[in-house]
Amino acid sequence: xxxxxxxxxxxxxxxxxxxxxxxxxxxxxxxxxxxxxxxxxxxxxxxxxxxxxxxxxxxxxxxxxxxxxxxxxxxxxxxxxxxxxxxxxxxxxxxxxxxxxxxxxxxxxxxxxxxxxxxxxxxxxxxxxxxxxxxxxxxxxxxxxxxxxxxxxxxxxxxxxxxxxxxxxxxxxxxxxxxxxxxxxxxxxxxxxxxxxxxxxxxxxxxxxxxxxxxxxxxxxxxxxxxxxxxxxxxxxxxxxxxxxxxxxxxxxxxxxxxxxxxxxxxxxxxxxxxxxxxxxxxxx
Amino acid sequence: xxxxxxxxxxxxxxxxxxxxxxxxxxxxxxxxxxxxxxxxxxxxxxxxxxxxxxxxxxxxxxxxxxxxxxxxxxxxxxxxxxxxxxxxxxxxxxxxxxxxxxxxxxxxxxxxxxxxxxxxxxxxxxxxxxxxxxxxxxxxxxxxxxxxxxxxxxxxxxxxxxxxxxxxxxxxxxxxxxxxxxxxxxxxxxxxxxxxxxxxxxxxxxxxxxxxxxxxxxxxxxxxxxxxxxxxxxxxxxxxxxxxxxxxxxxxxxxxxxxxxxxxxxxxxxxxxxxxxxxxxxxxxxxxxxxxxxxxxxxxxxxxxxxxxxxxxxxxxxxxxxxxxxxxxxxxxxxxxxxxxxxxxxxxxxxxxxxxx
Numbered sequence: 265x266x267x268x269x270x271x272x273x274x275x276x277x278x279x280x281x282x283x284x285x286x287x288x289x290x291x292x293x294x295x296x297x298x299x300x301x302x303x304x305x306x307x308x309x310x311x312x313x314x315x316x317x318x319x320x321x322x323x324x325x326x327x328x329x330x331x332x333x334x335x336x337x338x339x340x341x342x343x344x345x346x347x348x349x350x351x352x353x354x355x356x357x358x359x360x361x362x363x364x365x366x367x368x369x370x371x372x373x374x375x376x377x378x379x380x381x382x383x384x385x386x387x388x389x390x391x392x393x394x395x396x397x398x399x400x401x402x403x404x405x406x407x408x409x410x411x412x413x414x415x416x417x418x419x420x421x422x423x424x425x426x427x428x429x430x431x432x433x434x435x436x437x438x439x440x441x442x443x444x445x446x447x448x449x450x451x452x453x454x455x456x457x458x459x460x461x462x463x464x465x466x467x468x469x470x471x472x473x474x475x476x477x478x479x480x481x482x483x484x485x486x487x488x489x490x491x492x493x494x495x496x497x498x499x500x501x502x503x504x505x506x507x508x509x510x511x512x513x514x515x516x517x518x519x520x521x522x523x524x525x526x527x528x529x530x531x532x533x534x535x536x537x538x539x540x541x542x543x544x545x546x547x548x549x
Numbered sequence: 550x551x552x553x554x555x556x557x558x559x560x561x562x563x564x565x566x567x568x569x570x571x572x573x574x575x576x577x578x579x580x581x582x583x584x585x586x587x588x589x590x591x592x593x594x595x596x597x598x599x600x601x602x603x604x605x606x607x608x609x610x611x612x613x614x615x616x617x618x619x620x621x622x623x624x625x626x627x628x629x630x631x632x633x634x635x636x637x638x639x640x641x642x643x644x645x646x647x648x649x650x651x652x653x654x655x656x657x658x659x660x661x662x663x664x665x666x667x668x669x670x671x672x673x674x675x676x677x678x679x680x681x682x683x684x685x686x687x688x689x690x691x692x693x694x695x696x697x698x699x700x701x702x703x704x705x706x707x708x709x710x711x712x713x714x715x716x717x718x719x720x721x722x723x724x725x726x727x728x729x730x731x732x733x734x735x736x737x738x739x740x741x742x743x744x745x746x747x748x749x750x751x752x753x754x755x756x757x758x759x760x761x762x763x764x765x766x767x768x769x770x771x772x773x774x775x776x777x778x779x780x781x782x783x784x785x786x787x788x789x790x791x792x793x794x795x796x797x798x799x800x801x802x803x804x805x806x807x808x809x810x811x812x813x814x815x816x817x818x819x820x821x822x823x824x825x826x827x828x829x830x831x832x833x834x835x836x837x838x839x840x841x842x843x844x845x846x847x848x849x850x851x852x853x854x855x856x857x858x859x860x861x862x863x864x865x866x867x868x869x870x871x872x873x874x875x876x877x878x879x880x881x882x883x884x885x886x887x888x889x890x891x892x893x894x895x896x897x898x899x900x901x902x903x904x905x906x
Contacts (some may be wrong), residue, residue: 442635444631445637446633447629447631448629450622451601451629452623452628453649454648455623455650458552
């Protein structure tokens with residue numbers, strides 16, 4: 265009996281441990297060690313915080329990071345603004361018959377890889393793209409407009425990419441909400457706006473928080489969309505990391521940037537949770 | 550007494566289905582008014598029209614003499630206690646009760662005062678900071694009522710709020726609700742399918758069936774003098790027989806037992822329903838009383854239930870089992886299954902109604 269439990273324990277537990285340790289913990293430790301090494305003037309590798317301090321001393325690095333973080337916050341907020349009415353419509357307004365159908369309709373584009381979706385947007389938006397073709401045909405413009413490679417199109421692309429990760433948790437938290445809460449608030453004299461602010465949003469708060477955390481992290485760590493839709497001047501922090509690893513061959517600096525990204529983004533999420541008075545465990549459960 | 554609520558020929562149809570089919574009634578200020586009916590009879594639809602969540606198909610609805618059609622729920626002087634209570638789980642007790650007051654832009658310290666005095670009224674003083682999940686069923690009930698009453702509505706609507714409670718608590722809450730209504734003097738309109746709730750608490754009860762009111766009366770009258778077959782069968786326990794009219798003073802049942810009886814519906818010509826309450830049947834009666842129907846009961850089963858003990862028996866050798874209440878003084882505690890007992894019922898307690906579809 266006891267041996268059976270032990271056997272089962274090993275069968276299920278060992279792969280998990282191996283996976284975590286070999287593929288995640290070990291490389292991370294290696295990267296951490298790497299980030300703490302610095303080539304001194306004599307060309308020797310020494311232990312040093314120089315890789316980290318260069319982030320703070322070189323303006324371009326931390327400005328890029330600040331820009332990335334602020335844009336990621338904006339993207340998270342915009343994603344929330346776009347998806348919340350959708351989630352509310354699907355769960356509370358539309359006939360329950362169509363709930364599943366509408367959810368699938370939203371999920372469907374996400375069965376295609378991010379790369380393909382971004383190329384789809386590029387086909388629509390580029391100078392010789394579909395939208396410009398119609399604008400020219402209809403005589404609205406006489407010169408094709410470059411709609412790619414600016415911050416607005418990059419943000420739009422990022423919002424589109426992240427929508428699903430915001431929608432699903434909000435959908436599930438609103439789904440559990442009894443309609444009678446809305447009716448009760450209405451009965452007690454609340455206007456529609458107050459019901460939304462005081463009842464619906466607080467009720468969905470755990471879903472909003474977990475969606476926001478996922479969207480923020482994904483956006484901050486996204487490489488594809490900023491690079492393809494924002495172009496070379498998108499100045500996304502992941503591009504800095506990429507440059508360090510691939511173009512400068514400075515793995516030590518790249519590793520340090522990677523850890524800084526992890527630490528500072530965790531810090532931002534912690535501050536966000538404190539401000540919204542939410543609990544991480546509750547939001548992710 | 551002036552009428553706080555006047556309803557005239559109110560109708561609500563969902564497609565072809567007439568949920569509420571021409572209901573008219575008035576409710577006097579300060580009364581406890583119940584609407585009693587089986588599930589699906591349209592009572593919740595009626596309540597939601599009074600609260601303003603549903604728009605009537607036709608008819609008039611006046612509160613304190615003012616037409617309420619087109620007035621949204623948040624602007625009506627009525628509040629609804631929901632069936633599932635709908636207490637906001639993200640707020641504590643105090644915030645729940647204060648929710649409606651805050652919407653009225655009342656100064657903060659006044660809100661605080663009114664919330665605490667309201668909580669005191671429902672015997673929950675000092676519960677402001679408690680979470681909803683920490684409360685028991687009965688406490689939640691009282692918070693829901695406090696949340697509505699604190700707004701001093703002209704009418705408090707209650708949609709089967711005791712339905713989710715267990716029996717003991719329900720009995721207790723019945724009495725508490727009645728007392729609370731007496732103290733506060735707000736008009737209560739209470740919806741229920743439980744006839745005991747309606748009878749115990751109400752000043753007046755409307756019995757509703759298939760979208761229409763069958764009878765509006767005091768609980769005593771409703772029980773003693775039901776006007777229709779439906780009311781006779783729905784309110785209180787009763788024995789229902791299918792019967793045939795013999796002459797103007799008697800009917801015979803399917804077992805060919807003749808009952809001297811009274812006809813409530815005067816236009817009965819042939820088939821009808823005969824109703825006899827279990828407590829109207831007297832065991833071992835005196836002989837030769839004017840107007841009595843005498844018969845023998847063959848005891849089949851004794852259903853012991855304390856003060857509510859009954860026997861199931863057939864009349865003579867008939868097949869139809871009827872229930873008969875045993876007096877509480879244990880006078881007939883000696884009766885055993887299989888015994889034959891003499892019994893009688895007065896003709897005034899044998900009421901005939903025409904058959905209702």
